[in-house]
Amino acid sequence: MLHPFATHVGVRRLVTAAVAAPSVHNTQPWRFRLDEDASVMDLRADLDRGLPVIDPRGRALHLSCGAALFNLRLAIRVTGHRPVVTAFPDAAGEPALLASVRAVDAAMPSPGEAELYATIPHRRTNRRPFGAKRVPQVVRDELVTAAREEGAALSLPGPQTTAYLLGLIAAADAQLAADPAYRAELARWTPDRARGDGIPWYAFGPRPTGRGLPLRDFGLGAPDAGREADDFDARPQLAVLLTRGDGPPDWLRAGQALQRVLLTAARRGVSASPLSQLLDARAAGPAEPRPYGHIQAVIRLGYGRLVPGTPRRPFPEVLERV
Template identity: 55%
Template sequence: MTGAGAISDSGVPGAAPHAAPQSADGQKPFATRAGVRRLLHAAVAAPSVHNTQPWRFRRVDDATMELYADLDRLLSVTDPMGRGLGISCGAALFNLRLAIRMTGHAPQVLPLPDPGERPDLLATVRATPDGPPDQDERLLFGMIPHRRTNRFPFDGRPLARNVFLDLVTAAHTEGATLVPVKGRTARRVLDLVAVAEGTLTAEESYRAELARWVGSEARSDGVPEHAFGPRPRHGELPMRDFAVGDLPPGTREQADFEPYPQLAVLFTTDDGPLDWLRAGQALQRVLLTATAHGVAASMFSQPLDVRPPQHRGDHAGPFGYVQMLVRFGYGPPVPHVPRRPVFEVLDRRTREARRG
């Protein structure tokens, strides 16, 4: 990772080191319940659309894990094709890959191994013996518990050129392209986001779907109120409003956001299930790299949410297809949002039972 030498081992001031999963005496990563739990604990720390955590895992043998889409958690209004679901699962897949590397194994990923018979099977990951993880892998793995989606105002300080180069390199490493957006182009992009946000919030079906995933501080998924962030005081930044229809007007905190947000767009060369999975892995590598530099991030996807399903994938530009718009900057520390425990996402049924 370019510029990683300037980052401390923890990457976060005062952060306790994150315990990496270890394989004793060459033991395969999924040989024990404790090993499975440690690796999946890292995987499920990935970001997901509305924190739906739309993934399931199935242990095949001591060295093999399958990643499935949890279609019961698909957002049928805003994500009917499963693009956001695929990106979310791709982020979890990247974390799982990092966790496997910490055991001295290499993750061999077979994406979409059976799209005809098992379209919900997104990847088979087999761990093969390898050398110890390198410094960059350890650094990124250590960032997993510290990465947050930060919907609060940033202070406006620009990212250094070498930091942005690290983010671009991170995306490229995973087969995607991250392009910074500045000046008038950035303003036009934000205008598109604002229009899309307005279109979405005007739809009753969208508000009803969003309400099912936000607000509660007691559940292990969804976006709790403490993570909403304040409303922009003058509407200068079109943050997604998770409190639509939930709080009386004027009761939610307002704040001044940075006037010139630092934006970047994540592209893939094509636009299908394989590309969404690739985009998710690239996005997570970018976000962990940003965390290592002390950089906060939040995402915009509203323009993608309002594109009619029959027209998705038909607007390729010189860099390919837009998969995510990311805002970077330096913001206040924010608490984590909840995660489902491993036993809820680990499928203990046999493959034959799943088919039945």
């Protein structure tokens, strides 16, 4: 079977799948490089696309790149090859080099792998209100398994823990909104003109009223004329992604786990959006030992209307050939 790196069309298909991954503020902080003999594809962090206010340690950047890495692995897998990933192959010399990926012959993908790959173009971050229907236990169990397969854990908190988390997120959201540096950083990634990155106005969702779910308001500083407001659901279903450690390898692993969870959810018709303010407000703090793991993502789950996708950078901007 033709090697997935052998042709321009094959490489473009892989990179197109990879860059469909979600990223913090849709910054798309990744670059790919194919070596001269087309045997290795490197994933590099695009550090110029970092967010120094909410992500000074690069945690969210690594999660974003991890999500792209999972999509790349899946795209290789459906060609009848197995991705062989070396994470941080030169951690001391090139810390921005996050992974090197080879593709070796393997059996054809399972139906589940093929379905996850087919879901990549349809996964969306949904910042609109969700309906009252609850995510059934069988799907919740599948999401837990998806995280575990990538070396992470997914906790599904009950009502009391959910209320506690929402209180912390609301306080963090208020803290961030009062910070001029945060508002300026957010404004850089919420463009009022068409471009290939950032969160466009149509993806903001309704303006949160502050009486319900503490969803991030991407419209801070933008005129609210014509933009609807909503309380959202005060009792959302949350999922919390955790890892044992809290360093770059854990963040890259968490990004892959997050994307497997999000694709599994989308495959089952479940909408999802992040509630990241708590992590953003604590981003500059040191990683403290935690007996139950380090939170890497808080996700809102439910059933919502279809929403459009956000833009992506052109293929030539993200791929480099040696």
